[in-house]
Amino acid sequence: MLEIKCPYCGKRSQNEFSYGGDASVKRPELGKEISDKDWDDFIYNRKNPRGKHSEFWHHIAGCRQWFKVLRSTATHEIFKTAKIDEEL
Amino acid sequence: MTAITPLEFIHKKGIFGDHHKKNEVDLLRFSEVKNLTIIQLVQYKKSKISINDIKIENLEIPIQSSNVKSNKETRILWSAPRTWLILSSKENIIKTIKKNCDEAEFAITDISHSRAIIQIQGNQAKEVLKKGSPINFNEFDVNKCVSTTFHGITIIIDSISSHPETFNLLVLRSFGESFYHHITDAALEFGYVGV
Numbered sequence: 001m002l003e004i005k006c007p008y009c010g011k012r013s014q015n016e017f018s019y020g021g022d023a024s025v026k027r028p029e030l031g032k033e034i035s036d037k038d039w040d041d042f043i044y045n046r047k048n049p050r051g052k053h054s055e056f057w058h059h060i061a062g063c064r065q066w067f068k069v070l071r072s073t074a075t076h077e078i079f080k081t082a083k084i085d086e087e088l
Numbered sequence: 089m090t091a092i093t094p095l096e097f098i099h100k101k102g103i104f105g106d107h108h109k110k111n112e113v114d115l116l117r118f119s120e121v122k123n124l125t126i127i128q129l130v131q132y133k134k135s136k137i138s139i140n141d142i143k144i145e146n147l148e149i150p151i152q153s154s155n156v157k158s159n160k161e162t163r164i165l166w167s168a169p170r171t172w173l174i175l176s177s178k179e180n181i182i183k184t185i186k187k188n189c190d191e192a193e194f195a196i197t198d199i200s201h202s203r204a205i206i207q208i209q210g211n212q213a214k215e216v217l218k219k220g221s222p223i224n225f226n227e228f229d230v231n232k233c234v235s236t237t238f239h240g241i242t243i244i245i246d247s248i249s250s251h252p253e254t255f256n257l258l259v260l261r262s263f264g265e266s267f268y269h270h271i272t273d274a275a276l277e278f279g280y281v282g283v
Contacts, residue, residue, distance in 0.1 A: 001222075008169055009153050009234075013222030016237055061242045062235045063153070063168035 002076055006059045007067050007083045020056030022046055023068045023088070050074050054088050057081075094204035094264040095120045100282050104272070107279030116210035116280040118272060121256060124205060125181050128197045131170040135193040144174065144188050145181075156231040156246065165233040165246060173244070175256075204264030206257045206271065212278040213253040217245065219274040239270045 002014040028034045028042055055069045070080040070088045082088050099120050107115055129149075131139065139149050147157040150166040157164045162176040174185060185196055208216065214225040220238040223245070228234065233246040244258040259267045272280065 012236070015222060015240075061237045063171075065168060 002078065004057060004069065004078060005081045006062060006065070007081055007086075008063045008065055009059065012059070012062060016059060016061040018058045018060040020058050020066060023054040023056045052079065056084075091201075093120060093122050094261045095206070095268055098265045098268050103279070103281050105276035105279040107281075110279055112281060114211070116208060116212055116216065116275050116278055117283050118275070118280055119207045119209075119283045121205035121207050123177065124200065125174075125176050125179065125198065126200045126203055126258075127174040127176075127182055127185055128167070128195075128199050129172045129174060129185065129189060130195040130197075132193060132195065133170070137190070137193050139170075142188055144185055145176070145178075154232050154234055156233050158231060163246065165244070167233075167235065167244075173258075175246075202261050203258050204261050204267070206259070206264075206268060207248075207254065208257060208271065208275075209252055209254045210278075210280075211252055212275075213255055216271065216275045216278065217255065220270060221245070238267065241267050241270065243267065 003011050004014055004017055005011045025042060025046075028038055050073055053071055053073050055071055056066055057069050058064070058066050066084050068082045068084065068086070068088050069078055071078050080088055099118070103112065103115070131137070139151060142149055144164060145159060145162045147159060147162060147164050149164055149172060150157050153166055155166050161178050162174065162181065165173040165175065167173045174181065178184070182196065182198055189196060217223075217238070218225055221236050223234055223236050228247060230247050230250050233244060235242065235244045237243065241259060241263050246256040246258065248254040248256055257267070257271070
């Protein structure tokens with residue numbers, strides 16, 4: 001069981017949270033022509049790294065805020081958490 | 089016509105669980121809290137009003153997470169950033185809130201009928217809650233609140249008193265009966281009184 005530090009509530013158990021995907025993926029700019037490959041990369045293609053990975057998490061049973069987590073996919077160690085508009 | 093409370097058909101009065109040779113005063117007590125008005129107050133993102141300038145029923149609005157400001161009739165619970173729950177036994181509390189909080193700056197919603205509230209009282213109350221909730225109750229003082237889970241059900245725990253330990257447990261109305269089963273089942277080993 002992970003202990004995740006919500007930027008708003010503090011350290012809480014993992015079962016209060018829900019994983020929300022890769023935080024490094026950027027949505028293509030609105031109204032701009034983009035290739036099928038760029039759209040594919042945004043929707044489907046992920047890197048699946050072994051090591052540090054920036055992720056979105058949702059404190060769904062707590063304050064219901066989205067935030068970012070920098071976590072190791074190998075050891076599950078959590079290095080840092082940040083509010084959604086902050087840099088990790 | 090009278091309103092049907094969320095636990096009307098499930099909450100039973102009497103003594104249950106392992107109560108033999110125990111003094112009834114020492115047993116846990118479960119009751120349904122009725123007739124509380126619950127208002128959700130949300131400050132809009134664009135709002136620039138300082139929350140420190142606002143008081144409701146002479147209570148400041150808590151800014152720090154998990155804090156509660158209270159008097160005899162009203163409790164203001166920090167729920168999330170820019171979001172609070174106001175629980176009050178005053179019937180016209182919504183008028184007071186609307187008077188103090190400009191509706192152009194705040195969303196004020198009456199959610200009284202969408203929550204079931206169970207009050208658990210007794211010196212084993214924390215032991216019961218520890219069975220299903222991941223919160224560290226050793227650091228959970230009076231006038232603190234927390235939104236967490238109990239056996240997978242999202243609940244809000246509001247710590248009312250420490251002598252005896254008293255907690256109000258708020259749960260979505262539709263989860264009320266299921267949660268009641270979970271919490272009373274967890275209390276059987278201590279014995280409890282339904283009041």
